[in-house]
Amino acid sequence: MHVDKKYAIAFLLFAFLILPMAASAYPVMAQDSPEEMIELLLNEGAEVLLTNIDENGAPAVIYAQLGSPVDSLNLEAEMYDNCLALAVIATRGELLDYIFSLIGTEFMGGEEPGFMLSQFDEGFTPEAILDLLGSDFSLLVSAYYNLDEAVAIGKMGQVLAHLANPAVFGFSFADIIHLRIDESFFPPEAEMELPFEALDVFMYQVTNPFADALNVVLGGLDDSGLLGNINPSIFIAERGAAAGLLAIPDMGDLVELFNDTMGGGGGFSLAAESFFPSQFEMINGSIAIAAAGYIGEQILTYGDTDISIGSLVGATGSFVPMDTGVSIVMGILPESANITGVSPDVEGLTMHENDSNMIMWNATGHGEVPDYIIEFESDDFPPDIVIARTFNPVSTVPGGSVEVTVTVKNNGTVPIDNLEIVDNEVGAIYSTVTVAGTTSQNVTSLAGGESTSITYTVTFTNEGKYTFPNAELTYEFNAREYNKNTVTDGYSVYADPAQLLSQMILDGMPISGAILGIVALGALFNINKMRKGSSGGYQV
């Protein structure tokens, strides 16, 4: 996997990695040690608006708050005693997959994947877990340790009630599972030694629709700063989005338990691991992070010369920093872009990291700003190219077929060259389907306003929901190669009860035929007896 550390640094900033960079732009913090800076940010709170534009001109936006959500969650309350962590996440589409693919696994701990368990050949990575979970879920996960089961359940109930309170967040939940792990669960002969007396893990489904869940997360945050100028609806309209909360009521307890679990009393320490995990040992007390983000379709095209951060979050007014704490705005352009200007640009408050094309504004220092803008050259991005996939009919039944059309349209005014359209993975995934037609095509050139397409037919023998992986487009523009793809689609082949019954009868022949015959004869026999009114029946 390609790992680009600039993205990793950026996406982990809500996990404190932004602090060293923030220090350079925030004079008060510059003289402090990382530990003091973390403490300062935890006490005062922080918010970050991160925007990333990829080489196709498509945005990814993440807004995160650190520290401030503690107020809404009331992490000092007794209901969080012995709570290791609480996480709520709602996701739809490919945002998390996108983030993990950018961060990669190597960043988590050098050459070896940081959280890999050796028995997993492919690695027990966040990306692998996400693949297993699927792309659309809304969950709350929480863990309490060293409590009586009834006490843990009681505290969890209080937390749920707090999160469900419309005056605070307004989540709604449905039970999924409660798992209590203690020594009584293991056979005595296993001689299992746990680093805790008991661990109660709770999992709930967040039943709010995704849009509501996102609004609930953002609605519980301090909106005195950048958030006040962010329109939540822009997150919902895009191709992938997610929102979530992570609360750790006592970081010291969590680190201690983690060290005990990993070290088995052997003196394991997170501080000895890579930079990211080592930061946790610096933190004491409670922390909370809330974030929401989306990935969108191409917005920057050939001819554009600037990007407004405000436009990426649906802003209608000026940006102001938080009343307390630190506000940071970040913009990242692809390395292929040539940044020609930044606004506002104030020495000591605006940082431009040339190697990674990352702009960081100390929004607290800047105060009220109409917008944050990055300027670049007009040929830094390709023309507006759209790749879309359609299915006709929109669903079918076993034995049916669907006609799949992948269309590439050049909405720009300049041509693109050497196009390659590929959409051939469904046949590789499902051995039970039959694919006929054109699944890949090369096109020499596509002029502005023109389109090209491929069409193929897939025939299904089984019911189910079929995953159609991204259809991919590769093309060249200005001697540079670009890649675009469609979203991953799901195509439903619905079960037909009558068809299934026929199949069962046929597959069960001759026994099924005999049974059906006997049942039918029995029915006829009894109908005949009813008609005659014999054998002392009764009224119905």
Add this chain to the structure above:
Amino acid sequence: MEVFIISTFSSKYFGWLASLLVVLAAGWFLLPTGYVTLIEWLAPIMGNYVRPTFVMVNILVVNPLGNLIMVAIWIIAGLVGGMMAGTKKGGILIAFLTWFSCAGIGIFCLLQFLMPIMEGTITMSMPPIPPGTSLADVLSIPLVQSFVSDLPGLIASMSGGGSGPDVVGLVMSVAVYVISPLIIAIIGGIVGAILRPKEEF
């Protein structure tokens, strides 16, 4: 006014059919989301018997304390059978017949489901989770929730810490869950017969 008469045997016969229809239809249409997710994920590779197999598993393996929907369905099926039979013996007979019929259908579906796998005619490589679904849904299946509590011990014993998985405990749990619908249906049948006893003419 013309009176329509059903014989005692007919009432048992049609009571059985009605009871079976209630169970199968409710099992089909009230399948928990977690099963539907599994079906959508696995059926493309493993065939069209995935759904009926899961439907029958959901019907036949019922934790009476954790799957109230299926408990209610078996009670209704028992009541329908008992009311149509009009006698306690008839209600019990219909409950047995319905349960055995479901078991037969379930075994048939399971065999059809497993046959291509055992014959090696289908590959077992797992496809991606379909967009719009999550395997977290599987945890909402009552049966899965019932067995999760057994998981730590099973993992510990399988990882070499113990003498082996607690197979007896697991089998006993399954046996209780399998027998539960029959007992519920029998009770429903008896109650149904009491509520609407056979009328003599």
